[in-house]
Amino acid sequence: MVSAQSETADAQVQRGLQQLVEAEDGPPGAIVTLFRDGDLTVLSAGRADVMSDDTPQADQYMRIASITKAFSAAVALHLVQEGQLTLDDTIGRHLPNLPAAWSAVTIRQALNHTSGLPDYLRSKGIADYVASNPRGYVHPNQIIDWVREEPLDFAPGSQYAYSNTDNIVVGLISEAVTKKSYGALLQDIVFGPANLTHTSFPTTDISLPSPAIRGYVVEPGSEPNDVTSFLSPSGAWASGAIVSTPSELSAFIRADLGMKFFGPAQQVQQMQFVSGDSSPPGPGLNESGLGLFRYTTPCGVVYGHTGNFPGYTQWAASTADGTRSVTTTLNIPAPDGALLDRLRKVQAEAVCALMGR
Template sequence: MPTRAPARRSRLRTGLSATVLTAAALGGLLQPAVAAGDPGPADGPGRHDKALQRQLDRLVAQEDGPPGVIALLTRGDRTQVYTAGVGDIATGRPPHPDDHMRIASIAKAFSGAVALQLVDQGRLSLDDTIGERLPDQPEAWHAVTLRQLLQHTSGLPDFSTAPRFLEILTADPRHVFDPRTLLDFVADKPLLFEPGSLYEYSNSDNIAIALMAEAVSGRRYEDLLKELVYRPLGLHRTSLPLGYRLPRPYLHGYDVQPPAEPEDISEALGASGVWASGGIVSTPKELGTFIRAYGGPSMLSAQTRKEQLTFRPGDSSEPAGPGTNAAGLAIYQYTTRCGVVYGHTGNFPGYTQLAATTPDGTRSLTFSINTQTSKGNKPALLARLRTVQEDFVCALLKKP
């Protein structure tokens, strides 16, 4: 209703700073576990695990839980699709494997895929520094290496926490930033610590990675994504937009703050303010294709993959993934009670994501809910989510 619009805008803006810090540092109707629509001849619902389905049903039934959830378990050429709740409250439509959605910080794995392939091509080195590749960046940052950026041990201050950045975004959530100048918001800041000495998740890292990739290739980062990731993997529904609109159809994202009704914030924010650190839009199905390639052995040389999979124990993605986390180069190791998977998580207003694969790249899990949760935003929901995700990982690793 028009009379409620100002209140809705006010509520969104009031919570925006905390939301953006989380995202940029970034009760629905129950549905049976079926493959929505026709996922294609290689897919099928198969035999669904009733215990897993109950887990999803309980997740969406929580008072502050997501309106909907979709999980894809892929083994070879077979995919099981589990859904609960709705992907669109207005229509009651369930989530679908081909729904577009904001993948949030899983976009950092895409920047890793670009950078590490450039390493394989000899155009970048993991020991290249900001000073060598981006000499116009602050001199205090010049010793930071690509390896440190990829593993969040750079010490770069996070632009997404800068007061001026938040001021602009709070005044206009759909403001279009020039993504190549996002680091300017913290250009007057020193490093937070000596590079390589500590771990701190920072969105600035992946902006710098994309800029280094552009510098050595002479090509726009968006074009590098197409050349090195989308086309080789056949990703036709994956993109990096700068605006706020999502391609149709899409999984609607919601701000869930009981007792208020869930608010659709799918297109409340533009993506230019997160760019290479969190702006990519994809689908559950294509996200699975990507993570099997990036976390498996097919995309990178053995030497580069060895570097990629050199993990720092205890360092978590944001939000933390299932089990015990360890940080590699734009990828994380999740050690669960049933075994190990590699992947990445992400959260953005309206969305929380996990994509994981077995080390051999033959199996994958994507797990998407359409509300945001993190350690600073609904930690109890995150704890419950991680438990459910671990159960799905166990199902993924279970022998047929």
């Protein structure tokens, strides 16, 4: 049962969502889910699809973008629990064909973005790919090739810098030690145990199942441009390809914090945090753990991940015990400036509603 205090906090979040969609550069639609005391509250505004008047719903499919990285960490930490990996294993040990300069980078450093690996999203290779064949299939080895000749950005472990290459490498290592495809690992370790029946890892299918929260690019003064299927998810792979729904994203992040995928020893390692923002930044103070960020807000601390993909801005977080969770989705790419500030404010208010404050 939602208390009167929570209802007031929910109303504040609802007003914030409405302000987001009414902004000149705002998304066509926005949705927040709050899981409290065994119940899922859904708040939404605007449209899931500009061709209809339907608001975004918790059972609609969407691209979860870089929240995929939290799934990647769950797979890696499960393999650590099983003894197939250690967090201090190096790239050179498991992937000797990758650049020699990368060989000393550890799985721990890749998971908390202290690896120094160059981010392939800043490479000429992906820029050429997006310009020439954005719907074409990309093998993860090709993603590596886009940055293979680039030096490390810094000595591994010496500083923090968010790099999408980190999780491509973690995915390849997971495949190497298990001799299974990454999609099969996700199914066996995460999707199945958490009963995520509407969550998938597409690599060749660029369309979304129906019903969907469709993704857009919004330019002030122009009609929203549908980019739901603009880019093949293969170009994001273990860094951002997963498709899910708001309700299942909520279930995943609770299962992750509730140690459904690995045990207490691995969670202790996961929650060794360094200073660093997620991408895009989440609410409050951001700190990076292993495939998980800590968000310290005025109403409390939650743990999760943000995401950014053409047409989608995502966030999912849970309390430390996995009993409460919050998700936010905008159907535009990550905003900046005043709109990002407004989004982070709504997210912080959603944490207050989650905590009953």
